[in-house]
Amino acid sequence: MKFKVIIEKVDNEGYSVYCPTLKDCWSQGKTEEEALENIKDAIKVYLETLEEVTKTKHTHDVEVAV
Numbered sequence: 437m438k439f440k441v442i443i444e445k446v447d448n449e450g451y452s453v454y455c456p457t458l459k460d461c462w463s464q465g466k467t468e469e470e471a472l473e474n475i476k477d478a479i480k481v482y483l484e485t486l487e488e489v490t491k492t493k494h495t496h497d498v499e500v501a502v
Contacts, residue, residue: 441475443468458482 443453446464451471454462455478463478465471 439479441472443471455479455482 439455439457441453441455443451446452450464450466451468452464453471453475455475461478461482463471463474465474
């Protein structure tokens with residue numbers, strides 16, 4: 437799966453990165469490369485948690501034409 441992420445330089449503190457598709461999914465790193473690796477881990481944990489939370493709920497998949 438591919439997710440679009442936004443990475444921003446935070447003055448002298450490194451980089452902040454977030455995935456706008458996944459609410460409140462963000463990370464950071466001292467370098468741009470570290471921040472990108474960290475957001476990959478954050479996305480994996482986010483999706484695992486989402487799966488766990490929704491497995492007992494009544495869900496539907498919907499398709500949207502763009």
